[in-house]
Amino acid sequence: MPHPELPAACLYSHPSLGRLWKKVHLACSPFLQRPALQRLYRLPSPRIRKHFGLRPYSVVALGCADGVKESLLLKKLPPPTVLLAADTNPSLAQQAAIRLPARKKIWRKIDLTHELPVSLFRDLQPVSSNPNSKIQRFPILVTLFGVLPNLPPLPLLERIARFLRPKDLFLFSANLAPGTKGRSGALRVLPQYDNPPTREWLEAAVGHFRPRLPKGRLEFGIFCDPQQKSLARIEARWISRRKIVTVFSSRRPTSSQVEAWIRTAQLRKLARYLDPLGEEGVWIVTRKA
Numbered sequence: 093m094p095h096p097e098l099p100a101a102c103l104y105s106h107p108s109l110g111r112l113w114k115k116v117h118l119a120c121s122p123f124l125q126r127p128a129l130q131r132l133y134r135l136p137s138p139r140i141r142k143h144f145g146l147r148p149y150s151v152v153a154l155g156c157a158d159g160v161k162e163s164l165l166l167k168k169l170p171p172p173t174v175l176l177a178a179d180t181n182p183s184l185a186q187q188a189a190i191r192l193p194a195r196k197k198i199w200r201k202i203d204l205t206h207e208l209p210v211s212l213f214r215d216l217q218p219v220s221s222n223p224n225s226k227i228q229r230f231p232i233l234v235t236l237f238g239v240l241p242n243l244p245p246l247p248l249l250e251r252i253a254r255f256l257r258p259k260d261l262f263l264f265s266a267n268l269a270p271g272t273k274g275r276s277g278a279l280r281v282l283p284q285y286d287n288p289p290t291r292e293w294l295e296a297a298v299g300h301f302r303p304r305l306p307k308g309r310l311e312f313g314i315f316c317d318p319q320q321k322s323l324a325r326i327e328a329r330w331i332s333r334r335k336i337v338t339v340f341s342s343r344r345p346t347s348s349q350v351e352a353w354i355r356t357a358q359l360r361k362l363a364r365y366l367d368p369l370g371e372e373g374v375w376i377v378t379r380k381a
């Protein structure tokens with residue numbers, strides 16, 4: 093029987109937890125320490141420019157936190173007409189909307205474990221001077237950076253695939269298990285998680301959780317994802333005498349596992365960019381025709 097799990101949103105949605113997550117990110121994230129990872133978020137821009145040409149487009153930044161990765165990308169693209177920054181933590185989404193360029197900016201609290209709300213389409217309508225004209229929404233660039241490790245990945249990709257229209261693009265990142273073997277690859281990156289700032293953040297999340305968890309301690313390890321046994325998952329578990337609860341999990345697929353999800357979710361790969369150390373990858377995909 094799999095252990096009960098805290099929903100990922102519980103680690104981020106309270107303002108103080110959002111700040112603690114940011115502190116962890118600044119102290120421990122390889123993204124800030126390795127220019128090759130920052131480059132991954134600039135590299136897709138020529139392919140995206142070619143796809144949209146000179147046409148106006150909108151950006152939907154899902155799970156964007158404060159939008160640092162999206163800003164690397166958007167600096168290399170013409171400013172979108174509409175930008176929608178959406179995250180479970182509304183103050184982070186608001187910071188993203190301030191940071192990112194666009195003619196019209198919106199930020200929203202969203203829950204990515206549910207179907208994307210149809211009201212997103214309304215938000216994305218450009219303002220028209222003619223109230224009788226039938227307004228088509230512009231093609232959209234959807235981004236999803238750093239979220240796939242935290243939520244069941246295939247159902248999330250399938251929900252986003254259902255939201256896409258044929259001319260839209262979807263750009264997402266995955267934190268990978270370097271090499272071809274998930275478990276040993278995940279073991280190499282475990283120290284990025286089992287460290288004092290991450291423990292401080294996750295212990296604070298346990299303290300916020302209701303109903304209260306019994307007194308216990310955090311233990312990190314590598315386990316199989318309960319929904320896909322071949323997928324390695326770094327977990328922080330709350331161990332108490334009465335029960336074990338998974339507080340945090342980061343799925344670490346190999347790049348071929350990511351590509352199998354793409355196919356199953358009825359998406360089509362247009363391009364892939366891999367970190368030279370194999371710890372992260374960015375994919376551009378579109379809806380299958």
Ligand SMILES: C[S@@+](CC[C@H](N)C(=O)[O-])C[C@H]1O[C@@H](n2cnc3c(N)ncnc32)[C@H](O)[C@@H]1O
Pocket residue numbers: 100101104105155156157158161178179180181184202203204205236237238239242
């Ligand atoms: C690991 S952080 C990545 C943040 C940022 N995109 C980056 O890559 O640095 C995961 C992000 O997903 C958001 N998130 C987690 N669960 C969510 C949910 N159920 N719905 C919406 N956003 C969620 C968090 O608030 C957080 O901003």
